[in-house]
Amino acid sequence: MEKECIIECYIHNPPLLLKEGIIRLFENDEYILVKENTFEFNKITTQDITNLYEELNKEIIGQEQPILELVSTIYPLTAKYSNPVVLLFYGPAGVGKTETAKLLSKVLYNGKLLREQISMYQTEAFASYLFGGSINENSFAKGLIGRETNVILLDEFDKCPPGFFSAFYQFFDEGLFVDRNYKVNLKNSIIICTTNYGSLEEIKKQLGSPIFSRFDGFISFGDLSQEDKLKLIRIKYEKNLSLWDEEQQALIKKKNAIDFLTEHANKFINARNIDNGIRSYMSKLLIQDVLNRNT
Incomplete structure (x- = not known):
C-alpha cells in the first residue's frame, strides 16, 4: 500500500536538541537525506x-x-x-x-x-x-x-x-x-x-x-581638539538645520546661530554634546519667536 509522506521539510534555525535528534534518527536511513545549509556573509574585499x-x-x-x-x-x-x-x-x-x-x-x-x-x-x-x-x-x-x-x-x-x-x-x-x-x-x-x-x-x-x-x-579614541569641534559644529549645524521648514531655517540663519555656536565651541565636550547643543539652541530660537508673536 502506498503511503503518503513529506517529500521535503525545511527547519529554520533548529535548536541543538532538535537538530541532533533529527541527525541521530535519520543519518543511517537510506531513504532520507539530512542536509544542513548555513548562511555566510560576503567576504570583505x-x-x-x-x-x-x-x-x-x-x-x-x-x-x-x-x-x-x-x-x-x-x-x-x-x-x-x-x-x-x-x-x-x-x-x-x-x-x-x-x-x-x-x-x-x-x-x-x-x-x-x-x-x-x-x-x-x-x-x-x-x-x-x-x-x-x-x-x-x-x-x-x-x-x-x-x-x-x-x-x-x-x-x-x-x-x-x-x-x-x-x-x-x-x-x-x-x-x-x-x-x-x-x-x-x-x-x-x-x-x-x-x-x-x-x-x-x-x-x-x-x-x-x-x-x-x-x-x-x-x-x-581621543578628545576633540578645538579645530575638530569647529568642524563638527558646522557639520551638525547643517544636519540639524535641515530638520526645520524653510521659514524656520530662515529665522535660524537670521539670528546668526552658526556664529554664536562657533564662538562658544569651547563649551562643548564631544560630538554628542555638540549635536544635542545645536538642536537645543535652534529650538530655543524658534520657540522664542513663537512666544514673541503670540504675546
Missing part, C-alpha cells in the same frame, strides 16, 4: 576597506589615527583569515566609538548593526539571556542568529559581570558562540567592545588578563 576608510574619515571627526589602526586591524579579513577580529574601542564618551561601529556595519554589509548594551544586563536574567534559558525566551544567541551584518557591538563591555566573561572565550577565539540551545558560527565577523577607560593598564586591571588577551586590537 580590499575595495570595501578602502571605501570604509574614506567614509570613516568623512563622518568621524578628529579620529584619524584610530581610523587607520582600525582598517589595518580588520584588513586580514580580506585574505583567508576566518577567525573573528575582536576589537576594543576605548576612550572618553561621545567621541565616535559607537558611530564608528555603525558605519562599519553600514559600509561593509549595508545592514543594521547588532548592538548589545551590556550595562543593561545587571540582573539575574542576564545569565539566562547569555547562557540560554527556555527556548521561547530571547537570548544573545538568537540575536546573533538573526543579525543583519557580521559586525557585532558589545557596548560598555566593562559593565559585564566578571563571572560571565567565560561565555565570550570561545566566541572571541574561534568565532563560535554556544549556549544550551544554539550553536552560532561567526566566521569572519568583526566583534567590537567599547569602554570609557582611558588606558590599557586600567582596562587590563578591570577586565582581567584572560579576556584582555583575547582582543586583536585596542583602538584609542
Whole structure:
C-alpha cells in the first residue's frame, strides 16, 4: 500500500536538541537525506576597506589615527583569515566609538548593526539571556542568529559581570558562540567592545588578563581638539538645520546661530554634546519667536 509522506521539510534555525535528534534518527536511513545549509556573509574585499576608510574619515571627526589602526586591524579579513577580529574601542564618551561601529556595519554589509548594551544586563536574567534559558525566551544567541551584518557591538563591555566573561572565550577565539540551545558560527565577523577607560593598564586591571588577551586590537579614541569641534559644529549645524521648514531655517540663519555656536565651541565636550547643543539652541530660537508673536 502506498503511503503518503513529506517529500521535503525545511527547519529554520533548529535548536541543538532538535537538530541532533533529527541527525541521530535519520543519518543511517537510506531513504532520507539530512542536509544542513548555513548562511555566510560576503567576504570583505580590499575595495570595501578602502571605501570604509574614506567614509570613516568623512563622518568621524578628529579620529584619524584610530581610523587607520582600525582598517589595518580588520584588513586580514580580506585574505583567508576566518577567525573573528575582536576589537576594543576605548576612550572618553561621545567621541565616535559607537558611530564608528555603525558605519562599519553600514559600509561593509549595508545592514543594521547588532548592538548589545551590556550595562543593561545587571540582573539575574542576564545569565539566562547569555547562557540560554527556555527556548521561547530571547537570548544573545538568537540575536546573533538573526543579525543583519557580521559586525557585532558589545557596548560598555566593562559593565559585564566578571563571572560571565567565560561565555565570550570561545566566541572571541574561534568565532563560535554556544549556549544550551544554539550553536552560532561567526566566521569572519568583526566583534567590537567599547569602554570609557582611558588606558590599557586600567582596562587590563578591570577586565582581567584572560579576556584582555583575547582582543586583536585596542583602538584609542581621543578628545576633540578645538579645530575638530569647529568642524563638527558646522557639520551638525547643517544636519540639524535641515530638520526645520524653510521659514524656520530662515529665522535660524537670521539670528546668526552658526556664529554664536562657533564662538562658544569651547563649551562643548564631544560630538554628542555638540549635536544635542545645536538642536537645543535652534529650538530655543524658534520657540522664542513663537512666544514673541503670540504675546
